[in-house]
Amino acid sequence: MQLMDSSHTWQTKQDTIDISQYIRILKRRKWTIILVTFLSLVLGVYYLSKATPIYQASAKIQADPVQPNATAQDQYIMNSMVFLFYETQYEIIQSRKVAETVVDKLDLVNKYKIELEELKAEGGNKGLLDPLKTFIKGFITDEEEQKSGPIELTDNQLRTMLAQGIQAGLSVSGGTQSQIINISYQSEDPLIAADIVNAISESYIEFGLEARLSQIKDTAEWLSEQLEELRVTLQESEDKLRNFRLSQNLMDTEQQQRIANTQLQTLNTELVRAQTQLSQAKDLYSQITQLEREGGDYRSLGPVLQSNTIRDLVREESTLSRKVQELSERYGEKHPKMIAARSDLASAQANLDREAAKIVESIKKDYRSAQVQEQNIKRLISETREGLQSYQGDSFELTRLEREVENNRRIYESFLGKLMEADVSGDYDASNIRIIDNATIPEYPVKPRGALIIAASLVFGAFFGVVFAFARELMGNVFRTPDQLEQELSLPSLGITPLVKKKKGNVAPEKQYIADQRSTFAEAINTIRTGLVFSNIDNPPKTILITSTNGSEGKTTLAINLAVALSQMDKTLLIEMDLRKPAVSRDLGIKADMGLSDLLSGKTDTNVFHQVEGAPNLSVITCGTIPPNPMELISSKRFANLLQSLRERFTHIVIDSPPTLPVSDSCVLAKMVDATIVAVKAEETKIRMAKETITRLNKVHATITGVVLTQASPQKMSYYGEHYYQDNYYGVIKE
DSSP states (O other), X not given: OHHHHHHHHHXXXXXXXXXXXXXXXXXXXXXXXXXXXXXXHHHHHHHHHHOOOBEEEEEEEEEOSSOTTOOHHHHHHHHHTHHHHHHHHHHHHTSHHHHHHHHXXXXXXXXXXXXXXXXXXXXXXXXXXXXXXXXXXXXXXXXXXXXXXXXXXXXXXHHHHHHHHHHHHEEEEEOSSSSEEEEEEEESSHHHHHXXXXXXXXXXXXXXXXXXXXXXXXXXXXXXXXXXXXXXXXXXXXXXXXXXXXXXXXXXXXXXXXXXXXXXXXXXXXXXXXXXXXXXXXXHHHHHHHHHHHTOOGGGSHHHHHOHHHHHHHHHHHHHHHHHHHHHHHSOTTSHHHHHHHHHHHHHHHHHHHHHXXXXXXXXXXXXXXXXXXXXXXXXXXXXXXXXXXXXXXXXHHHHHHHHHXXXXXXXXXXXXXXXXXXXXXXXXXXXXXXXXXXXXXXXXXXXXXXXXXXXXXXXHHHHHHHHHHHHHHHOOBOOSHHHHHHHHOSOEEEEEEOOOOOTTOOOGGGHHHHOTTSHHHHHHHHHHHHHHGGGSSSOOSEEEEEESSSSSSHHHHHHHHHHHHHTTSOEEEXXXXXXXXXXXXXXXXXXXXXXXXXXXXXXXXXXXEEETTEXXXXXXXXXXXXXXXXXXXXXXXXXXXXXXXXXXXXXXEEEOOOTTTOSHHHHHHTTSSEEEEEEEXXXXXXXXXXXXXXXXXXXXXXXXXXXXXXXXXXXXXXGOGGGOOOSOTTOOOO
């Protein structure tokens, strides 16, 4: 139950967003964020220093979608298509036609030639049309210049290219919520920007007037031509109608047409009814045909089943059949009563079959009658239509002529009205476009916007710096804090061994506890010792194995300092069991030719215990001669007996074993000891590899007391929580 509660609490913590954790990550990676932000700022400043100032001139014009002389109908159409109107005007303003008009109005072709000659003479200083010249040069490739030398453009080519340059720098907006259209042009020269915008406004108005008047003129000419033809056509149609009435002596034929239509409607209704009856009769007839072909019984037909006579005969047959069944159980087949009963049953069945046959024959007759009735109605409809067509032939011709005259008259009157409107509109030259504000020469550039670019550089730099910081934090699949050890490995964290930088004059990490028992390093070892002893208060572990995932993770430093700390309590033995790469004797400065491997192999029986200066209760057994077969020595019965005898002699035995993943020595040793401690190097040991280490130890049923985060920097860990940082030992005044 406690395990379930603990799991639920842990899941709740996982689902909770800890803002302080993100803040600590930002503090931890602050220099990375500052560096990325600074680089982004440098790029922004470099862009500003190289960018060319761009000036923008703007003008405002009012564009009314309704023409000044438009009719009510045209006004309605134009108002309903107002959005389409403004989109069209934008395209017209930005069209090459208007741009070429601006080139002609400002005489830009000649100005371009003059400036080009002046630049050649002066050596290439900037001129008024320099932006447009740059645009024009973009059309001429270096390859063409190398083949044929400088290309001389004609006036038309220059005119077209200058117009395209104007189109490239022009922008049009507005006209959605009001009738105001904003025209803007950007250029490196403020004077040419203002001149081009004003010329575009004037050219746009002129283009609209010319287009409207030209359209009206063309419309009037076309209407005049069509009107004469329509008048002749109307006259001819009226003459035809008058002559036909006189020759045929025809008056109103509407009444006769109504009578004929009524007759046809009645006959069509009867035809539908007859076809419905024929369809029903045909279905029954098809069922009969199928039964006859398959040799079925007529009694399954719907009309047969619905007949009252058939029902009575069926009941009679059923009664007689039961009677025969009862008599057959009493008497034999030759009994008089049995013979009489079977005779009655046969007579009833024959009557039933005859009655069913009569119903079937009636169905066949009804089907043939329905066929004849349908054919008769169709014949009557055909005869009625033929008579109506022959009778109304002349009437249809009269109606056609009347309709023709009416249509020709309407078309003629419509064209006449349009022609009169076109004549009036041609005399009215008012425009629906008006200039509200002319462009003035801009004083300040619009590009580049220094403040915006600097701000954007800072924002994007900070953003990408934060993203990069979090990416590095999340992608770093290593251990950073003791809490992370417990979360990932599901094992208690006994503590840490602080990082000791190797500087000249500093005490080596392996001798930190011996050198100063009141240092923060010593206190960290004492914390590990306390956790180890209290891991089983009733039966404290006597033999303690120190291992790690890989080499150089600080397990030997932990083993030596932990052994010194335990020796403060009672007699303690430190065994150097890393028979492949021994380091204890080297770190403690013990010089011994014989050691554990020599003792186990029988090469020596002398005393192999060594004392350590500064730790009187600590004894050390070194590796000795490096054996060719370390696993055989560790697995031998002799080593097991030796370890048992040492347990009786020492209160605590600390074993420095090889790392777990490269070799399996520590897995064999873990089965022989009371407690196993796994050393995990901060900021380096991969989480996946540490989990694999724990898995291998669990497979041999090792007693893993806990894990220790080695070579951990308190300053770095403080970014994950202030409780990790301890500057000095409690009670010692910091100088």
